[in-house]
Each structure stands twice: as structure tokens, then as C-alpha cells.
Amino acid sequence: MEVDRPGPGEELNDGDVTEPRQAATAMVLRDGSRGLEVLLVRRNPDARFMGDAWVFPGGALQPADRDHAAAAVREVREEAGLDLDTTGALVPFSRWITPAALKVRFDTLFFVAAAPHGAEARVDGAECVEARWTRPGDALDAAANGQMTLVFPTIKHLEELAALESVDAALGAARTREVVAVEPRVVAREGGARVVLPGEPGYE
Numbered sequence: 001m002e003v004d005r006p007g008p009g010e011e012l013n014d015g016d017v018t019e020p021r022q023a024a025t026a027m028v029l030r031d032g033s034r035g036l037e038v039l040l041v042r043r044n045p046d047a048r049f050m051g052d053a054w055v056f057p058g059g060a061l062q063p064a065d066r067d068h069a070a071a072a073v074r075e076v077r078e079e080a081g082l083d084l085d086t087t088g089a090l091v092p093f094s095r096w097i098t099p100a101a102l103k104v105r106f107d108t109l110f111f112v113a114a115a116p117h118g119a120e121a122r123v124d125g126a127e128c129v130e131a132r133w134t135r136p137g138d139a140l141d142a143a144a145n146g147q148m149t150l151v152f153p154t155i156k157h158l159e160e161l162a163a164l165e166s167v168d169a170a171l172g173a174a175r176t177r178e179v180v181a182v183e184p185r186v187v188a189r190e191g192g193a194r195v196v197l198p199g200e201p202g203y204e
Contacts, residue, residue, distance in 0.1 A: 025058025
């Protein structure tokens with residue numbers, strides 16, 4: 001799926017490169033009747049940054065957070081009303097750094113975690129206005145049909161999750177993979193810009 005920039009609230013930076021803030025995101029998973037499901041929350045459409053985008057719960061580290069896992073647990077509680085059992089239940093999955101061409105930048109550690117049994121998400125109605133359990137492939141189809149706004153990192157992680165059949169498979173895959181920093185680039189082109197990953201044409 002091709003993604004143009006800037007996304008909702010993302011602005012190109014004409015000045016010095018912004019130092020990325022440390023952040024954490026949790027991809028909370030459960031086994032549904034038709035396969036693996038992931039929790040997405042919809043950001044308030046009135047939000048200046050990422051307004052109306054469907055994202056995994058997450059955000060910047062706060063002074064009280066002892067580490068990235070603790071920040072992810074806090075964000076899941078604040079944005080989705082779910083209490084993950086312990087920070088040890090989160091398994092690092094990937095690390096993404098916002099392209100240097102953008103003003104607002106994050107250095108984000110993505111985790112996978114199993115949802116508490118029987119738990120239902122509850123949004124606060126302020127920062128996030130809706131929550132949805134969805135199969136990763138269904139979310140990608142909805143975005144392709146214009147029914148859901150997804151941003152580049154969310155799309156790429158959903159594509160990876162779509163290849164996994166269960167929570168156990170996702171946790172197992174996370175435990176055996178090497179977490180390497182990925183920093184996409186924004187490449188200008190006629191009519192806009194495109195985000196490319198390392199190894200793709202135009203990255204160098």
C-alpha cells in the first residue's frame with residue numbers, strides 16, 4: 001500500500017533536524033473466531049497531530065515511566081482502558097524512528113502483548129474516541145477502501161501481523177526476531193512525497 005506524506009498533522013521540516021522523543025507502543029492481540037485480532041484506537045478527529053487516524057495505543061515516555069515497557073502499559077491503560085498484567089507480558093517487536101524530514105519525531109519501541117482474558121477496551125472520549133478489535137488484513141482492506149485512516153508505521157506493522165495466525169505465533173515471532181532500528185525516509189516526487197524504507201528504490 002503506497003502512502004503519501006505528510007499524514008494527519010505531520011509537517012515537513014525546513015530547519016534543523018528535530019531530535020526524536022522516546023516513545024512506546026503496544027500492539028495488543030487476542031485470538032478471535034476468525035483468527036488473530038489487534039486493538040486499534042481512533043484518535044480524536046480534532047487533534048492537531050494524527051487526528052482521526054487509527055493507531056495502536058502508545059505515546060511518548062513520561063518522567064514517571066521507568067522504561068519503555070512501563071510507558072506502553074500506561075498508554076494502553078490511558079487510551080484503551082485495558083490493564084495489561086505486567087510489563088513482562090510485553091515482548092519487543094520493532095523499533096521505528098520518524099523520518100528526519102518531519103518536524104515531529106519519535107523513536108518508538110513497538111511491543112506485542114496478549115490482551116487480558118475477556119477484557120473490553122474503553123476509550124476516554126478525549127484523546128481517543130473509538131476502539132476496535134480487528135483482523136490486521138481487515139484493517140488494511142478498510143484503509144484501502146477509504147473507510148479507515150492509517151499511517152505508514154501502522155500499515156507496515158499490520159502487514160506483518162497479517163501473516164501470523166494467533167497470539168502465540170505473534171509472541172513467538174517477537175521473541176526470536178532481532179529488533180533493529182528502522183528509519184524511513186520521505187522522498188519528494190511530482191505531486192507530493194512518498195515514504196520509503198531501507199532497501200527500497202529511492203531510499204539512498
